[in-house]
Structure formats: structure tokens, C-alpha cells
Amino acid sequence: MSRRNTPSRIKSNRNYTVIDVSETLGVHPKTVRNWIRVGLPVVDSKRPLLINGADLKVHFKQKRSAIRFNVAKHEMSCFRCQGAMKPNIESVQFIEQPAGMALMKGVCNECGCRMNKYVSWRDVHEIWLELKGKLPIAQKHIILRDQNLSNYPFSGVSSDEK
Ligand SMILES: [Zn+2]
Numbered sequence: 001m002s003r004r005n006t007p008s009r010i011k012s013n014r015n016y017t018v019i020d021v022s023e024t025l026g027v028h029p030k031t032v033r034n035w036i037r038v039g040l041p042v043v044d045s046k047r048p049l050l051i052n053g054a055d056l057k058v059h060f061k062q063k064r065s066a067i068r069f070n071v072a073k074h075e076m077s078c079f080r081c082q083g084a085m086k087p088n089i090e091s092v093q094f095i096e097q098p099a100g101m102a103l104m105k106g107v108c109n110e111c112g113c114r115m116n117k118y119v120s121w122r123d124v125h126e127i128w129l130e131l132k133g134k135l136p137i138a139q140k141h142i143i144l145r146d147q148n149l150s151n152y153p154f155s156g157v158s159s160d161e162k
Helices: 018-025 029-037 053-071 121-132
Strands: 015-017 049-053 076-078 083-085 093-097 101-107 114-120
Touching: 015 018, 015 053, 015 093, 018 029, 049 053, 053 076, 076 114, 093 121, 101 121, 114 121
Parallel strands: none
Antiparallel strands: 015 049, 076 083, 093 101, 101 114
């Protein structure tokens, strides 16, 4: 157990292959591929897949706090409140990441701390509905890498919501 999931061995400023991560952390490569499947971002879609060390650290921090704080899909970990908090709806942004992921950013409704988490694009609509109800998501909350809404994962984007 002590050798497993030790993110302190990971250096933020380098990229790792699946095998590198597996060897550094003492886990099976299948485990690493599974992390990618459930949300660990990869640098781009080229092979071999590369994982950024900083992303890997965030992934572990998120995983640990998600368990500790029991974070729901639409909630985020606030390290000041020490719990699962809802972000302020106006502050929420979903920033497109490679491999079908989004970086969700927002500030804590209670204390105003910045919070980040990685989510799947597939879940963005559901998260938004949980937070905001029936109103369509406004374009300002969505940051796409090429700003082309045609690859936007769901319909009902509103560009004029205040
Ligand atoms: Zn807070």
C-alpha cells in the first residue's frame, strides 16, 4: 500500500508514458489506462499517450478529496471549507481538454476559493442542470480549444444569457 499512489514521486514538469507512470507508482499499466478512461487527461491524442506530471498530481488530489469529501458530480472540493461545495454558478467554466475531458473551474459559493476538477464532456450538461435547473448553458461558460461550437457535446447553448 505504501508504494501505491504516491504522487510525491511524480514531477510536475515532465510528461510520462503509461509505462512510466506504472513503474513510478508501482501500479499495473491497466490501472493507469483505467485512470485515463475515467478522466486523467492526456497531453494529446498522439501515441504513445503522454500524461503530464502536474495533471497526474491534480488527479490524485482530486481523487483523494472526492472520497474524503464525498463530492457529487456537480460539486467540487473546497480546501478552505474542507468539503464538497457547489460552485457559484456565474463563476463556472468548462474548459475543453484533450480526450473528451473538460476542466471545470469555479469559485466556492461559501468562501470564494477557487476550485478545479476534471470532468467528462459527456457530463457537462448534467452538471449544469444540477447547478442551474432548466436554463441552457451560456456560451461564456464553455471554453473550447478552437472556439468552434460545432463539436460541442450537447445542444441548447445560449449565447445571450446574462
Ligand atoms: Zn469554500
